[in-house]
Amino acid sequence: MLGIRLSELAGKEMINISDGVRLGAVGDSDLIIDPETGEIESIVLPRRTNFLSFWLEPKELIVPWKTVKKIGSEVIIVELDQSYSHFKSFS
Numbered sequence: 001m002l003g004i005r006l007s008e009l010a011g012k013e014m015i016n017i018s019d020g021v022r023l024g025a026v027g028d029s030d031l032i033i034d035p036e037t038g039e040i041e042s043i044v045l046p047r048r049t050n051f052l053s054f055w056l057e058p059k060e061l062i063v064p065w066k067t068v069k070k071i072g073s074e075v076i077i078v079e080l081d082q083s084y085s086h087f088k089s090f091s
Contacts, residue, residue: 004071006031014045014076017069023061026076032062040065 014023024045032042045061063078070077 012076016080
């Protein structure tokens, strides 16, 4: 996955292959970039929340770039296993 542009990721849905869960759209996300290498470290997806979960749960999903398995024309397939804490606070 060398030489990919952010514009090529925008609008694609991210799907976890381990459980089939739709994680969110990359167009609404942020990237964490290694300042020394310029490589993507993680994709930060905003979590869609309802009123109750807004106060109780973290608001972002941090997806390590190393978990990206395939980038298709409409979706990005990632592999996050059960041991990964899906939602984390990001500051």
